[in-house]
Amino acid sequence: MTERRMLVPTSDNPPAKVKDPGVIRLVMAGAGAYNAKSGEFLFLPSAEGERRRLTASLRGKLFERAGVQPVDCGSDEAIFTLADRYVRDWGDDATAYSEERGRKIVMLGWSEDEASASARAGAVMDALLSCLPEAGFAFVEESQPTEGRAYMLCSPAVPGVLESRPGFCCPACGAMYLPDSPFPMRYGQPGEGEPEEPLTEIATPGANTIADLCAQLNLAVERTLKAMLYAAEDARASRVAVAAFVRGDCNVSMNKLSNWLYKERGLTGLRSADKAELEELIGEVAGYCGPVGMPGRVTVICDESVRGAKNTVVGANKPGYHLGGCCHGRDFDAPFADIAQLTERMPCSCGRASVEACLLRVSGVIGFGVGHRMTVFNSDDEKMYKQLSYRTREGVHQYPILWRGCVSTESVVLASHTR
16 A cells, blocks of 8 residues: 655745745745745645644634634524524524634624623633734724724734734834724823913914924924814714814824714714815815814814813914914813824833834734624625524513624734744
8 A cells, every 4th residue: 555645845945926934934844835826825734734723723712712603504694594593592602603714714693782792702802812822912902984893813923924914013012003993192292281372363374284384383293283074974864074183293093083973973974075075064264174163063073182282273264374372171172082093103001112113914803893784695696684683581672783703714824933
């Protein structure tokens, strides 16, 4: 009988046209191959065995620690059918499932409310982290449009890593962030401890950008407040003007702002307003908008970086003019929320350092608070919507919240061979 050998084509030379350290090491070890034409990593027996063991371990832990049932259904719609059939008699044991689809573990489940969805998401994340290889993995929260929240499974990356995204890390505590991660500003406010200056109108012809304003007045950018103007829709599909204010050296996160507007004002469809809309909704004040005297029909929201601002320069809501000596609390007030996008040099919440730009490999996501309905496709690739609902044995009607998750076992294996 012919003796069979496992295919392990080791190589002394790295593969061409690839920079991912995990791919390079696995290819040179004979555990995989790289297709430069398609950009795909091809699993050979050694790496595939590792991936399958990882898959079994992850799904086992998901069941053991988070009650996520391992199934083989092939589609979201089939999993919905299982939950719909068994949830009344089996309760929470019939509301969370995992299955392997290609090189991914897909999770789908329902929870009674946002609190229970958050608890289930936490249990899922703990279960996954408990058996992931040592590669610096962590779940990083990221705000999503409307009411959604997501936790991205991240690990440090280098240029050339497959499935990498720009992010930030703290050199002191090692925390990782994405641009839309929750991150209330912790800057000390300019003007703190100074006496309040009088509110003064200043002629600033042509200074309709922060850069032009600072150059014209010889002003530090942190002494300014920036207005970002948007349009959204209310429940009647009517357009609503939105003015978001951040410190002059910050930018607005559309995801964070969209999330807040949906939760607090019921507004959807957030987008940048065009010139015609601004003139119709606010007036001809683009480039000179400020929080003092903003028309009442405008929805105003301030980032946490604005809280306590003193003696700042803001738009006067009058073309060619700004206001100096503007103080939060005395001259304007508005709801506050974390709506700023992360940028380099923002101070980390640990208080020991500022964040630095980096690359993060994203290997999975857990998302919840994404509404009650599930989008599926029929045989004609048309969208359909399904909502799980049932009556408990006590006769109470339940409409559980949908949550989803996905882990790329390919990405995890590559990350584990990066270091």
